[in-house]
Amino acid sequence: MNELFDRIIDRRGTGSSKWDRMKAGFGVSPDDGLGMTTADSDWPTAPCVIEAVRQAADHGIFGYMGVRQPLYDSVAWWMGTRHGWQVDPDWVVTVQGLGFGIAMCLEVWSEPGDGVAFFTPVYHEFRIKTEKAGRIATELPLERDGDTYHLNLDDAQARLTGREKILLWCSPQNPSGRVWTVEELRAVADFAERNDLLLVSDEVHHDLVYPGQTFVPMHVACPEVTHRLVVPTAASKTFNVAGMRVGSLIIPDAGLRYAMRGRLRQLDYDAASLGMVMTTAAYSPEGAAWVDAQVAYLQGNIAAFDALVNAIPGVRSLPLQSTYLGWVDFSGTGMDFDEFMPRIRDVARIAASPGPSFGAGGERFMRFNLAMPRARIEDAGQRLQRAFSDLQ
Helix, strand or coil: CCCCCCCCCCCCCCCCCCCCCCCHHHHCCCCEEECCCCCCCCCCCCHHHHHHHHHHHHHCCCCCCCCHHHHHHHHHHHHHHHHCCCCCHHHHHEEEEEEHHHHHHHHHHHCCCCCEEEEECCHHHHHHHHHCCCCCEEEEEEEEEEEECCCCCHHHHHCCCCCCCEEEEEEEEEECCCCCCCHHHHHHHHHHHHHEEEEEECCCCCCECCCCCCCHHHHHCCHHHHHHHEEEEECCHHHHCCCHCCCCCCCCCCCHHHHHHHHHHHHHCCHHHHHHHHHHCCCCCCHHHHHHHHHHHHHHHHHHHHHCCCCCCCCCCCCCECCEEEEEHHHHHHHHHHHHHHHHHHHCEEEEEEEEHHHHCCCCEEEEEEECCCHHHHHHHHHHHHHHHHCC
């Protein structure tokens, strides 16, 4: 299937947040720049998903969707088949995308002024959503040992203020691509239990895991935390359908599920019918075959990017265990962020995600989206080499 992923598609002028906001958001013109920020991919979704959209368009009626069981069943089938997690379809609560689902967790299970804890560096939307909701962010820095991040729960315990109500957890981890072990998952679940925190385990990148690594859902590792566990997930990253704004909150506990469904009914929010059709089509044997091909292609992209970037003195692209998000350390150059960032922006002409936005530990990093045709990955690596050519 490489030809599906190798084809360069011009996304400029389509309203793409990655390409059409490059100039306004990152100071790089899409005319000569590369968009490597927003976590969506630059290739079409799986053929089985496109065929489902085609059939829906041919039918021509886009009315209210009152029957959700096929979607719930497909989510349960996917989790069981791909991740060994036996999900009851009744546990699935449909929301308008994973980000909205996380925001709703803050809405339902905390109040303005409450604390929300998360381990950093981490997906910048954890902080953004916390602050937008009027909650107080508590950063719990991860420890880095060489290329690997580890938990320091003694340090994390000392940083809690007592006002925290929710722990946002990222598994696999964005931006580092870390796949957590069962022992680490159990330690986090115990930490949440000791501190009476709702554990919101964002597992959206769970399908993009590379050979040698095994993703384990939090509920599989720690069924004893069912009473305080909510798992936001979606087909958005796996199948590049983020713009359809459909996600799932998998909530095994009946009381938590009742509270979330009740609040969603009050707000009268719902996911789009076409997005639900697409997700149902994605979570299928045909979708699984496409995902396997995509993961193999991404491995090639990561290898090409790492070879080029790691040839720059003082620059290190951390090995990815999962995701398509390259996490690159520039600290070895001796430059601070304000020195190396202009080289990436103005010389390499690449729009990438600034490391400081991911919280403590990201000060000398940049995150690069590697889900694009191989030719563009090679171009990006060569641009970075030229931008730092004086270090050779």
